[in-house]
Amino acid sequence: MIQEEQNDQPFKEYKGSDVSYDKSLIRYLEQRQPSISCDKRTVIVIGTHKYYNLFCAQLVECNLTNDDRLKKPFTILNPIDLVWGTKSVDKLRFYSSIIKFQAFYEKSLIDNEGFKALILNPLQLEIYYHNSDVSERISPRSISRVMFKHGKASFKVYVNQDEGEYEINGELTINGEIYTLLCVDVRFDNFLIHGNCWYYIDNPELLNAIAYFKRCNNKVKVPESDFQKFQTDVLNKMENHIAVKHLYLNAGTTAQIKRAGFDQEPEKLIFLSDLDSYVMINPVMKYGDTEVPVLTKKQINALGDDGDIFEVVRDFDAEDSFITLLIRQHTLFDEQLDNPLLYFYLHKSYFLDEGWFLEAFETWKDQGITVLGFNQLKGNKLNSDRASVSIQVSSGLNWFNAKVGVGFGGQRASLKQLYKAVKNRTKYVKLDDGTFGIIPEEWLQRFQSYFSGGEIEDENIKIPKVNYSAVTELYDAHMLDKEVQEEVTRYHVQLSDFEAIESIEVSSALNGVLRPYQLQGLSWLNFLDDFNFGGCLADDMGLGKSIQVIAFMLRLREKSKQNTHLLVVPTSLIHNWKEEVRKFAPSIKLYIHHGPERLKNVDDLAQYETIITTYGTLVSDVIFLRKYEFTYVFLDESQNIKNLSSQRYKAARLLKSRNKLLLSGTPLENNTFDIYAQLSFACPGLLGTRSFFRNTYAIPIDKFKNKHSAYALQQKISPFILRRTKKDVATELPEKTEIILYCDMREEQRNIYNAYEREFREYISASREEDISKNSMHVLKGITKLRQICNSPLLIGDEIHAGDSSSKMEMLLEQLRSISGDHKVLVFSQFVSMLDLIKKELQKERIKHAYLVGSTKDREQVINQFQQDEETRVFLISLKAGGTGLNLTAAEYVFIVDPWWNPAIENQAIDRCYRIGQSRNVIAARLICPDTVEEKILAMQQRKASLAEDLVNIENSFFQSLTKGDLLSIVSNN
Numbered sequence: 001m002i003q004e005e006q007n008d009q010p011f012k013e014y015k016g017s018d019v020s021y022d023k024s025l026i027r028y029l030e031q032r033q034p035s036i037s038c039d040k041r042t043v044i045v046i047g048t049h050k051y052y053n054l055f056c057a058q059l060v061e062c063n064l065t066n067d068d069r070l071k072k073p074f075t076i077l078n079p080i081d082l083v084w085g086t087k088s089v090d091k092l093r094f095y096s097s098i099i100k101f102q103a104f105y106e107k108s109l110i111d112n113e114g115f116k117a118l119i120l121n122p123l124q125l126e127i128y129y130h131n132s133d134v135s136e137r138i139s140p141r142s143i144s145r146v147m148f149k150h151g152k153a154s155f156k157v158y159v160n161q162d163e164g165e166y167e168i169n170g171e172l173t174i175n176g177e178i179y180t181l182l183c184v185d186v187r188f189d190n191f192l193i194h195g196n197c198w199y200y201i202d203n204p205e206l207l208n209a210i211a212y213f214k215r216c217n218n219k220v221k222v223p224e225s226d227f228q229k230f231q232t233d234v235l236n237k238m239e240n241h242i243a244v245k246h247l248y249l250n251a252g253t254t255a256q257i258k259r260a261g262f263d264q265e266p267e268k269l270i271f272l273s274d275l276d277s278y279v280m281i282n283p284v285m286k287y288g289d290t291e292v293p294v295l296t297k298k299q300i301n302a303l304g305d306d307g308d309i310f311e312v313v314r315d316f317d318a319e320d321s322f323i324t325l326l327i328r329q330h331t332l333f334d335e336q337l338d339n340p341l342l343y344f345y346l347h348k349s350y351f352l353d354e355g356w357f358l359e360a361f362e363t364w365k366d367q368g369i370t371v372l373g374f375n376q377l378k379g380n381k382l383n384s385d386r387a388s389v390s391i392q393v394s395s396g397l398n399w400f401n402a403k404v405g406v407g408f409g410g411q412r413a414s415l416k417q418l419y420k421a422v423k424n425r426t427k428y429v430k431l432d433d434g435t436f437g438i439i440p441e442e443w444l445q446r447f448q449s450y451f452s453g454g455e456i457e458d459e460n461i462k463i464p465k466v467n468y469s470a471v472t473e474l475y476d477a478h479m480l481d482k483e484v485q486e487e488v489t490r491y492h493v494q495l496s497d498f499e500a501i502e503s504i505e506v507s508s509a510l511n512g513v514l515r516p517y518q519l520q521g522l523s524w525l526n527f528l529d530d531f532n533f534g535g536c537l538a539d540d541m542g543l544g545k546s547i548q549v550i551a552f553m554l555r556l557r558e559k560s561k562q563n564t565h566l567l568v569v570p571t572s573l574i575h576n577w578k579e580e581v582r583k584f585a586p587s588i589k590l591y592i593h594h595g596p597e598r599l600k601n602v603d604d605l606a607q608y609e610t611i612i613t614t615y616g617t618l619v620s621d622v623i624f625l626r627k628y629e630f631t632y633v634f635l636d637e638s639q640n641i642k643n644l645s646s647q648r649y650k651a652a653r654l655l656k657s658r659n660k661l662l663l664s665g666t667p668l669e670n671n672t673f674d675i676y677a678q679l680s681f682a683c684p685g686l687l688g689t690r691s692f693f694r695n696t697y698a699i700p701i702d703k704f705k706n707k708h709s710a711y712a713l714q715q716k717i718s719p720f721i722l723r724r725t726k727k728d729v730a731t732e733l734p735e736k737t738e739i740i741l742y743c744d745m746r747e748e749q750r751n752i753y754n755a756y757e758r759e760f761r762e763y764i765s766a767s768r769e770e771d772i773s774k775n776s777m778h779v780l781k782g783i784t785k786l787r788q789i790c791n792s793p794l795l796i797g798d799e800i801h802a803g804d805s806s807s808k809m810e811m812l813l814e815q816l817r818s819i820s821g822d823h824k825v826l827v828f829s830q831f832v833s834m835l836d837l838i839k840k841e842l843q844k845e846r847i848k849h850a851y852l853v854g855s856t857k858d859r860e861q862v863i864n865q866f867q868q869d870e871e872t873r874v875f876l877i878s879l880k881a882g883g884t885g886l887n888l889t890a891a892e893y894v895f896i897v898d899p900w901w902n903p904a905i906e907n908q909a910i911d912r913c914y915r916i917g918q919s920r921n922v923i924a925a926r927l928i929c930p931d932t933v934e935e936k937i938l939a940m941q942q943r944k945a946s947l948a949e950d951l952v953n954i955e956n957s958f959f960q961s962l963t964k965g966d967l968l969s970i971v972s973n974n
Contacts, residue, residue: 026393047130057101093117163250205241252310272373349697385409408437452692464685507554534682536662542923575742622651638662644672849874
C-alpha cells in the first residue's frame with residue numbers, strides 16, 4: 001500500500017481541471033467587467049460568506065478610537081450607491097468586485113477579474129479578515145488586519161527512489177524565497193496565506209498541488225509496486241501544470257538518446273480541435289515518438305536497452321521560441337499565457353478569418369511547424385495554404401493560349417472552378433479534395449480580367465489574336481514565351497501605323513478606277529486579311545465603301561480559287577448593291593437570297609461567289625445559313641446589329657466564316673455598346689465580355705464622360721476601324737459627287753403601287769394616241785400619283801386606305817441619322833406633303849431642322865437659321881420654293897427625294913449648296929424606287945438623247961411629245 005507520513009489512509013486523489021473549467025475560463029475572458037471607486041473612510045472586510053462557504057468581501061464604515069482603532073458601530077455600505085460618484089475605471093471595477101463578492105454564491109472563472117480589481121484597491125483602504133468562528137457579526141474581536149500582496153509563486157514536485165519505495169514532496173517558492181508548506185495555508189481556492197499576508201494565486205492548479213501536499217504533510221511514500229498507478233493517477237495530471245522532477249533518473253547519454261530515437265531535432269506540431277465555438281490551438285514538441293504539449297511541465301522518460309529508465313531533457317529554448325512565435329500571431333495569445341490552460345484558443349470567427357490564418361499558417365510552415373486537424377474543425381472546409389499561381393502564355397494558330405495552374409498546397413483548383421468563383425464574386429474556389437482555397441484579392445481581380453479577355457478551354461485561357469494588346473496589358477512579361485513576345489511586338493508595330501501599309505494592285509477584273517484613298521482602304525482590308533483579323537470600314541456616305549468592298553472581293557479571288565461571301569444588307573439596299581456589282585465587277589457570280597423562291601439546299605450556295613441577303617431574311621434563315629462556312633461575311637449598315645438583345649445580332653453571331661467585315665458610316669450612334677455589339681461580331685474577343693466592357697468602358701464613358709476610358713477604348717479599336725470623313729479625303733474628291741440610292745418597296749407599299757399602276761396602264765391601253773395628246777393633264781395626274789406612292793402612300797389622300805409603309809422614308813432617315821451629326825443636309829421634294837411627313841419624323845428623331853415651302857413668309861430668317869445655327873442640321877425645301885435663288889453653302893449633302901423629268905431643275909436644287917463660297921465637296925443623292933415609274937423615266941432619259949432638250953420646255957409640252965408607246969413603257973411590267 002501507498003503510505004503517507006502521519007496518515008495511514010490511501011494517498012489523496014488529485015483532481016485536475018476539466019473541460020467545463022476550460023470553457024468557463026474562455027467565457028470569463030470574453031466578459032471582462034469594468035471597475036469602480038470607494039470612500040476613504042471605509043475599510044474592506046473579507047471572510048466567509050454567511051450562507052455559502054465562499055469568499056466574501058464588503059465595504060464597512062466604522063468609527064475610530066482615539067488611537068485609530070476600529071470600534072462599533074460597523075455599518076455595511078452598499079457599493080451601488082458609491083458607483084455614481086466616480087468616473088475612474090479602476091474604481092468602477094473595484095466597486096463591481098465588492099458588489100460581486102458580497103453576494104457571492106457560485107464560483108466561476110470570471111471571479112479572477114473580480115479578485116484582481118479588489119486586490120488593486122485603488123482607494124488604498126485597510127483590509128481586515130473577519131473570523132466568523134469568533135463572532136458571526138463584525139466586531140473588533142472578530143477582525144484582524146491583513147494585507148493583499150502580489151507575489152510570483154511556483155511549486156515543484158520532487159520524486160526520489162530509495163530501497164524499494166518512492167518518496168514524493170513539494171517545494172514552494174514565493175518571489176524566489178522558499179516556504180515550508182506547514183507555514184502557509186490555502187483559502188478560498190484563490191489565496192495562499194502566510195501570516196497576515198494574502199497572496200492571490202490565479203493558477204488554481206498550483207493551489208491544488210499545494211493543498212494536496214499539505215494534506216500529506218508534504219511527504220508521500222509509494223511502494224515501487226504501486227508507483228505506476230500513482231504516476232498515472234496523480235503525477236501525470238499534476239505535471240501538466242507543475243514541474244515534476246524525478247531526481248533518481250539520470251540524463252540519458254548520447255548513445256542512449258540515439259538508440260532510443262531521441263537524437264533528431266524535435267518536431268514542432270500544432271494540434272487544432274473544436275471547443276464549442278472556439279478553436280483549441282495546442283502547440284506540441286515531438287521528441288522521438290513522444291509528443292509533449294509545450295505548455296505542460298512534463299518530464300520525458302525513456303527506457304534504455306538495459307531496462308533502465310533515463311531522462312530525456314526537453315529543449316526548452318526551442319519550446320520557448322515556439323511559444324514566442326505563437327504569441328506573435330495574435331494579440332489574444334499573449335494574454336492567454338497567464339491562464340492555467342494548456343493551449344491557446346481563438347473564436348472560430350477570428351481563427352477562420354483568412355486575413356489571419358493564411359498568414360499564420362504560412363509562417364508556421366516556413367518555421368517547419370506541422371499543423372494537424374484544420375479540416376476536422378466543424379463547419380470548416382477551407383484549405384490552409386496560400387494560392388500558388390503559375391501562368392505560361394504560348395502562341396497558337398488564331399489564339400494565344402494561357403496555361404493556368406492554381407495550387408493550394410497539395411491540392412489544385414480547376415480553371416472551371418476558378419471561373420465559377422470569379423463569376424460568383426467569391427474568393428473561395430472548390431479544390432479537387434472538396435475543400436475550398438482562398439483566392440487573394442489581387443489574383444481575384446486579375447483572373448476577372450483574364451476571363452474577360454479570353455475563353456476557357458480545358459486548363460487554358462484562349463485569347464483571340466485580335467486582342468493582342470490584352471496579352472501585354474494583362475500578363476506579366478515572364479509569363480509570355482519568346483514567340484508570343486515577338487508576335488505581339490509585330491502586331492503593335494504593324495497595326496499602329498496605317499500610313500505604312502503597303503499598297504496593293506487592283507484586280508484587272510474591276511471596271512473602274514479607285515481614288516487614292518479608296519486604294520488605301522483596299523490595301524487596309526487586305527492587310528487585315530493577311531492577319532486573319534476582321535474590321536470595320538466606316539467611311540462617310542458617298543466615299544465609295546461599296547467599290548472598295550467589291551475590289552476586295554476580287555482580291556480575295558486571287559488569293560483563293562473558291563470563295564463564297566455572304567453580304568447582309570438592309571432590304572432597301574439590295575438593288576443598290578446589285579447595281580454596284582453589275583457595274584464594277586460583272587464577273588462576280590451573284591445570287592440574291594431574298595423572297596419566297598430562295599434556295600433551300602446549303603450545297604447550292606457554293607456555286608456563287610457573292611450571296612446578298614437582308615437582315616430580315618437572315619433572321620428567318622439563320623438555321624439554314626449557319627450550316628455553311630463562308631469565306632467572308634460582310635454586314636452593310638452594320639449598326640443594324642448594335643442591339644445585343646436583338647434577333648439580328650443573335651443571328652449574325654451564329655454565322656460561320658473565315659473572317660468578317662463591317663460596313664457603316666455611323667458605327668457609333670447612341671452609346672459605346674453600339675461599338676461593342678458590332679466588333680464582337682467582326683473581331684470576337686477584342687473587347688472582352690459584356691460585363692467587362694460595361695464596367696471598363698461603357699459606364700465610365702457614357703455615364704461619367706471619362707476621357708481616359710474613351711482614349712483607352714479608342715486605342716483598343718483603332719487598328720480595326722478605318723474611318724475617313726469627307727473632310728479627310730476632300731482633296732481626292734471631285735467638287736460634286738452624284739449618286740443614286742435605290743429604295744426597294746416593302747410588300748404593303750408595292751401592292752398599293754401595283755394597283756394604281758395597273759389602273760393607269762389600262763387607261764393608256766384603252767386610249768387612242770390623239771386622246772392621250774389632248775388629255776396630257778390627265779396623264780400627268782396619273783403619273784404624279786404613282787410618284788407620290790413611291791414617296792409614301794400617305795400622299796395620295798383618302799381615296800383608299802393607303803398605309804404608311806415608305807422605303808424612301810426609311811432610307812432617308814437612315815442616311816440623316818448617319819450624317820447629320822457631322823454635316824448639314826438639304827432635302828428637296830416636289831411635294832410639300834412629303835416634306836411635312838419628313839418633318840414629323842425629324843421631330844421624333846429630335847433632329848433640329850429648318851422648313852421652306854411656298855407659303856413660308858419669313859424666308860430670310862429660315863435661311864439664316866440653317867446657315868448660322870449650328871444645331872439646325874437639316875433643311876427641308878420644296879423644289880418650287882427653293883430650287884433657285886438660294887445660297888446654302890453650309891450644306892455638304894443634298895437629297896432629292898423624288899427625281900423628276902427635268903434633271904436641270906434637280907441640278908439647280910443641288911447648286912443651292914454647290915456655289916461660290918462653298919469650300920467643301922458636295923455629295924448629292926437621288927432616291928429612286930426600282931421597278932417603278934421613277935426608274936423607267938430615268939432609263940428613258942438615258943435612251944432619248946433629245947429628251948434633254950425637250951425638258952427645257954414646260955412639262956405639258958413634254959407630255960405632248962410622249963407617244964402612247966412611251967407611256968406604256970413607263971408603266972409596263974417588263
